[in-house]
Amino acid sequence: MKLAVVGGGSTYTPELIDGFARLRDTLPIEELVLVDPAADRLELVGGLARRIFAKQGHPGRIVTTADLDAGVEGADAVLLQLRVGGQAARAQDETWPLECGCVGQETTGAGGLAKALRTVPVALDIAERVRRTNPHAWIIDFTNPVGIVTRALLQAGHKAVGLCNVAIGFQRKFAKLLDVTPGDIHLEHVGLNHLTWETAVRLGGPEGENVLPRLLAEHGDAIAADLRLPRHVVDRLGVVPSYYLRYFYAHDEVVRELRTKPSRASEVAAMERELLRMYGDPALDEKPELLAKRGGAFYSEAAVDLAAALLAGGGSPYQVVNTYNRGTLPFLPDDAVIEVQAAVGTKGATPLAVPELDPLYTGLIAHVTAYEDLALEAALRGGRDRVYRALLAHPLIGQFEYAEQLTDQLIAHNREHLAWA
Structure with a gap:
């Protein structure tokens, strides 16, 4: 089995490598190719990846290359973990929206739209090159904004499934609180990427006892504190909302906070510098503890589970993924991309039935889906008016004066990444 990771020079990658090494019986990789144009980072990450495999006795071969076509040739699955523009672009996404009193965040609001506009054309180009080289390969998208990027891939006819680590993070936290194994926890996780709620927590599977009321009664303080x-x-x-819902439920409070502290991008950039220094140590042969603060917790386990299911029908029978709605949420179009529990196998992901949702959630889901429609149109076709329409439609913006200002700011800060600007 051959896997390729596009964006393999990311500081995230050792988390992925550790999971591949530990879970090699679930996903027996013979060759892993890390693809990245940043040769200096790739050398450091690749060296640590080989040492992790060697320490844990994994027999697979790790190859590094800047040649995308060569790297994905013959791959059974290709993982996308891109950050177009790097942390510098992220820092801008988190900064200029605050000037209009809107949240500055890399996947939500105006910053999220900027990331989508930079990312969708690049992801589609990569996917098309994968299809030319190996039309049977699955594409697993971990690149934010996952919902919009995955929808772009699916609409272009690619074999793609989107992946986020929010659900697996909740699964692990709830299992710890209940003193059970993560495999005992089945989440009724519903919504859009970075706009989800845990509406039930069941023990043992989809038909198991719903212990969410017990979790909230016994551990509500800890859960609320974690969500801030x-x-x-x-x-x-x-229910338990994703921590991204804080941008909606406490928007103005978040804006005040963001205006008075360093951006997350600056914190991550400092972490990355230290991580890369550590990765260069030839004695390091495991992922460092600092990596846990970088983000992406449990990403490797979710990725292994998903790849195993898609390639060999293994892994967990039910997994939270991003895929076409296909009537699952009846108030959305069939081709909207939702994030829900699904049965995953070699033919792809089939969403499980979702109980009727409270209008408190359906309204916001429908609103953000409309924004994502317009965001994808702007990413695919470009143009100032399309950017403006997407921003005006976003529930965290929604005023024409803000939309005008943010459109100008977005284009000014991203001109080098926008072919039409």
Whole structure:
């Protein structure tokens, strides 16, 4: 089995490598290719990756290359983990929206749209080159904004599934709180990427006992603190929202916070510098503890599970993925991309049935889906008016004066990445 990781020079990659090494019985990789144009980073990450495999006794071969076509040739699956523009572009995404009093974040609001505009054309070009080289390869998209990028890939006819680590993070946290194994936890996880709620937590599978009320009663303070929301808000909702919902439920508070502290991008950039220094140590043969603060916790385990299911029908029978709606949420178009539990196998992902949702959630899901429609149109076709329409449609913006200002800022800060600008 051959896998390729495009964006393999990312500081995330050792997390992925550690999972591949530990879970080699689930996903027996013979060749792993790390593809990245940044030769200096790739050398450091590739060296550590080989040492991790060697320490854990993994027999697979790790290859590094800047040649995308050669790297993906013959691959059974290709993982996309891109950051077009790097941390410098992220820093801008987190900064200029604040000038209009709007949240600055890399996947939500105006910053999220900027990332989509930079990323979708690049992801589609990579996928098309994968298809020319190996039309049977699965594409696993971990590149944000996952929902929009995955929809672009699916609409272009690629064999693609989107992956996020939010759900597996909740699964692990809830299992620890309940003192059970993660495999015992089945989430009724529903919404869009970075706009999801855990509406039930079942023990043993889709038909198991719903222990969410018990979790909230016994551990509500810890859960609320983790979400950085007041306990009474979580209690009134009666569900567990993704921590990204704080950008919606406490938008103005978040903006005030972001205006008074260093951006997350600056923190991550400093971490990356230190991680790359550590990766260059020839004695290091395991992922360092600092990597846990970088983000992407449990990404490797989710990726192994998904790849194993897509390639060999293995892995967990049900997994939270991003895929076409196909009537699962009846208030959305069939070709909207949703993030839900799905049965995953060699033919792809089939969403499980979702109980009727409260309008409190359906309204916001429908609103953000409309924004994502317009965001994808802007990413595919370009043009100032399309950018403006997407920003005006976003529930965190929604005022024409803000949309005008943010459109000008977005284009000014991203001109080098926008072919039409």
